[in-house]
Amino acid sequence: MDSLKPLSSKPTTEILTALRKERGLLGPFVQLTKPRLSMMSVASAVFGYFSAAPQERDTMLFLSLLAGTALAAGGAAALNQWMEIKEDGMMRRTADRPLPAGDIKPLHALFVGLMTSMAGLSILALGTNLPTMLLTLGVLFFYLALYTPLKKSSPLATEVGAISGALPPLLGYVAATGSVLAGSLNGWLLFAILFAWQMPHFMAISWMYREDYHDAGFRMLADEDNGANRVGRKSLLYTIALVALTFVPAFNPTNGTSGWYLWLNGLLSAYLLHQAYRFLSHKKKDASARSLFYATILYLPVFMILFALDRYI
Numbered sequence: 332m333d334s335l336k337p338l339s340s341k342p343t344t345e346i347l348t349a350l351r352k353e354r355g356l357l358g359p360f361v362q363l364t365k366p367r368l369s370m371m372s373v374a375s376a377v378f379g380y381f382s383a384a385p386q387e388r389d390t391m392l393f394l395s396l397l398a399g400t401a402l403a404a405g406g407a408a409a410l411n412q413w414m415e416i417k418e419d420g421m422m423r424r425t426a427d428r429p430l431p432a433g434d435i436k437p438l439h440a441l442f443v444g445l446m447t448s449m450a451g452l453s454i455l456a457l458g459t460n461l462p463t464m465l466l467t468l469g470v471l472f473f474y475l476a477l478y479t480p481l482k483k484s485s486p487l488a489t490e491v492g493a494i495s496g497a498l499p500p501l502l503g504y505v506a507a508t509g510s511v512l513a514g515s516l517n518g519w520l521l522f523a524i525l526f527a528w529q530m531p532h533f534m535a536i537s538w539m540y541r542e543d544y545h546d547a548g549f550r551m552l553a554d555e556d557n558g559a560n561r562v563g564r565k566s567l568l569y570t571i572a573l574v575a576l577t578f579v580p581a582f583n584p585t586n587g588t589s590g591w592y593l594w595l596n597g598l599l600s601a602y603l604l605h606q607a608y609r610f611l612s613h614k615k616k617d618a619s620a621r622s623l624f625y626a627t628i629l630y631l632p633v634f635m636i637l638f639a640l641d642r643y644i
Contacts (some may be wrong), residue, residue, distance in 0.1 A: 332499030359429035363412060363440055364405030364447065372499045373397055373405040378635040379503025379521050382640040396506045399451045400499065403467050407474050413440045422543040434471020459506040460630050466502050466511070470495045486552040489533050491623060499528035517580075524576045530569035531607050534562045537626035538616060558590065563611030570607035574600040577634065580641075592641040596634070603630050 376396055412430050420431030429435040448471060456464040471501060478492035504518035506513055511518070534552070537544060541553040553562045581588045588628055604625040608620075613619040 351634050352365045360435035360443060362421075363409045363429050363435060363443060364514040365408035365412075366405070368400055369404035369408060373400050374632070374635070375499035375525065376506070377505035378506075378639055379500035379518070380507045380643055381639045382517065382521060383504045383507035385464050385507040387472035392459055392506060395454050395464070399453075399455035399458065399464075399467070402447050402451030402454065403471065404499075406444050406446070407471050408453055408473055409440055409444030409447060411479055413437060413444055414475070418547040418549070422540070424540060424543055426461070427618060455506075455557050460509050462509070462511050463502050463506045466498055466505060470502075473498075482549045484550055486550050486555060488497070489537070489552070490529070493526050493529040493533070497524075498523055516583075516616050520579055521577065522523065524573060524634075527576060527581065531566040531573075531603075531610075531623055532627040534569075535568040535610065535620045535627065538610075538620040539624065552553075556602045559616055559623070561610070563616075567604075567607045570604055574604060577638075580638075589641055592637055595637055599633055599637070600628060602620045602626065 349509075380393065380396060380511055406619070412428060416430045416437060419425040419428050425431070430440055430579070432438060436497060452464055452467060455467055473491060473495035478488055478495060480492055481488035500521035503516050508518070537551045537553045538559070539549060544551045547555050552558060552565065555561060577600065581593060594616070606623045608625045610619045
């Protein structure tokens with residue numbers, strides 16, 4: 332299977348030894364926080380903040396949102412890896428992470444995860460507002476207490492994990508408005524859009540790495556009976572829901588949307604729908620899964636820019 336080619340012909344021990352030399356002292360701790368994934372949470376929170384179109388922008392509040400979200404997300408990533416040391420060591424794409432590779436001791440990872448998460452929550456409580464901090468605490472709860480252990484027992488873990496992944500835009504919105512209820516339609520709409528987006532994104536990943544997940548003991552829909560069709564159908568259904576949600580603002584009698592947003596979002600939506608349909612119908616599932624994965628990666632930042640700009644122009 333071309334998506335799961337061996338990383339190298341060298342023995343695993345040689346690869347890990349070479350990686351340790353390149354990382355240095357701080358490298359493993361940086362990797363422990365999954366900086367790219369954490370920055371995606373920060374970008375989503377910024378998207379939510381600017382989508383609220385605050386009349387008065389508080390620089391300290393905005394900086395606190397950035398720092399608090401980054402630290403909380405990094406702490407959650409560290410704690411997740413601490414909880415899944417054994418499983419990460421069983422999968423080729425995660426075997427070189429700091430904990431299974433032996434670069435960081437589990438106790439040190441636990442300490443870093445707890446302290447970083449607590450620092451993030453404290454900054455959000457002091458620098459933004461209490462609702463934003465409580466929502467972030469909800470992200471940590473869904474991600475660590477529900478999603479992480481549920482992956483071993485049910486394919487529905489993907490939906491549970493999508494809840495934590497969909498909350499950052501709402502965090503930014505609440506940071507700007509000061510309330511979960513103020514402007515609730517737009518704030519919760521962003522949550523719904525990010526929730527729906529994650530499903531085709533993660534369905535594609537689950538198919539691409541289905542053997543890895545199986546070896547680690549994770550229950551994935553791709554590994555169930557008729558898994559190929561089931562992940563394809565779920566991807567397409569959630570993509571249709573995603574597209575529908577992105578056009579909801581057009582029916583708002585107060586603000587509505589601009590014509591350029593409708594046209595550009597229509598083109599973007601057609602592209603993603605096409606890739607989701609190919610994933611369902613195409614016989615070469617590995618290739619179509621990769622195409623859908625990259626399509627979701629392209630879709631999200633472009634949509635965020637379109638949506639946020641439409642609030643201002």
